[in-house]
Amino acid sequence: MRLATAEINLTALAHNLAQVKRFAPNSKIMAVLKANAYGHGLVTIAQHLNGADAFAVARIDEALALRAGGLTKPIVLLEGFFNKADLPILLANNFQTIIHDANQLAALENAKLDAPITCWLKVNTGMHRLGIAPEQFEEFYNRLQKTANAKNTINLMTHFSCADDVDNTKTVQQITLFDNLVNGIDQAHCLSNSAGIIAWPTGHGDWVRPGLMLYGVSPMANKVGQQHQLKPVMHLTTKVIAVRNVAAHEAVGYGGRWQSDKPTKLAVVAMGYGDGYPRHAKEGTPVMIAGQRYGIVGSVSMDMISIDIGLNEHNVKVGDSVTMWGPELPVEEIAQCADTIPYELLCNITPRVSYEYQP
Known part of the structure; x- marks a missing residue:
């Protein structure tokens, strides 16, 4: 009997x-596949994103795995x-690289390469994580144009920090700052992650970077994917x-933290x-068994969870399939129950x- 299955x-x-x-009909799509395609399986997911124009990953080992899997897109x-x-x-391997600090730029300038690399210059417009400061933009852009190790196409990028909150003006501020910096420069622009794609059309630019929404999950606060006409890709199941x-x-369960106030069935x-x-659900x-919702009780342990199905429940039996999250039970709801995302x-x-x- 197959147990835990995605x-x-x-x-x-x-x-x-x-x-x-x-959502973004005039933008090219850079499908974000980092962290094993958000847990969905890196290579297989990439092989079924034929409509994407490029892929994005966090680290070089992920990129190499895509090439080893036969993927040829940028x-x-x-x-x-x-x-x-x-x-x-x-x-x-024809990988393209973000340039986000002075060390990277200097390493690129001083390298001995047989051909130039395509670069994306990332500007920090308010995320304060990766990216050059706005006042560094002109210097970095000019140096990238001059080095023989970077192609003349210098793509320009930033990242939103609060795009999931439509009431927060931070995203408008970031778009405005970025637009002012790159005004008049004829290069491709890339600003929007999934939340930006859904909520901030003025930030779509030439490229968009969908991640979470590709997998049918809402990037917006207090929303589920179905509210954006997205379909959950993962259905996590197990068995009774x-x-x-x-x-x-x-x-x-461990610690005896749950007791029923009346006889019941688990x-x-x-x-x-x-x-x-x-663990902290x-x-x-909720879980779902035979189309019915039930609630977990006691501690989530390493291998097992107890579900209170009620004393009069006669339909649940050993071997029944259990949905932990999926199309009828959004992962967004489970995340809220566990105080996570x-x-x-x-x-x-x-x-x-x-x-x-x-298929």
């Missing part, structure tokens, strides 16, 4: 990519390179491995933090979960 719906993935194009390293010894690898009666006031399911399910966090839940899926790709 069913990946490739038709939903294609639908979500098409939805990105509807690949952008969102954190750039970390050592000058990486530059020949970038060149040999035991059904047992519990008397009133019997303590359940379904024990094969899922836990060893599979990537959040609160009592009552859906990004973390998707990325935390562990290797012992089986992946099943469905």
Whole structure:
């Protein structure tokens, strides 16, 4: 019996990519595949994003895995390179790099390369994480134009910090600052992540960078993907491995933190933090069995979770499929119950979960 399984719906993935194009019809698409395609499977997801114009990853090992998987589209390293010894690898594999600080720029200028590399100059407009300061922009841009190791096409990029909050004026400020900096420069511009694509059309630019929304999950605060006509790509399931009666006031699970005030029945399911399910999911966090919602009780353990199905429940039996999140139970809701974000839940899926790709 297959237990913890991540069913990946490739038709939903294609639908979500098409939805990105509807949101940003005049922009090219750089599909973000970092962190194992947000837990969905790096190479397989990339192989089914034929409509994307480029891929983006965080680190060079992810980019190399894509090339090893036969992917030939442009690949952008969102954190750039970390050592000058990486530059020949970038060149040999046709990787494109972010330039976000003085060390990277100097390493590129001083490298001995057989051909130039495509670069993206990243400006910090308010995220204060990676990116050159606005007052450095002219110097960096001119130096990149002069070095023989960078192609003349110097793409320009920034990153939004608060785009998921439509009431926050920070995104407008970032767009305005970026537009003022690059005004009159005939190069490609890239500003918007998933939240920017959905909520800030004035920031779409020549390229957009969809990540979370490709997987059918909302990047917006207090929203679910279906509200943006997105379809969840991952359906995380497991099986019931035991059904047992519990008397009133019997303590359940590690620490005995949960007791029923009346006799009830529990379904024990094969899922836990060893599979990537959040250990801090609160009592009552929903699961679905046979189309019915039930709440978890007691502590989430490494391999098992207890579900209160009620004393009169006769339909739940060993071997039944259990939805932990999926199309009828949004991962956004589970994240709220665990005081976290859906990004973390998707990325935390562990290797012992089986992946099943469905056309």
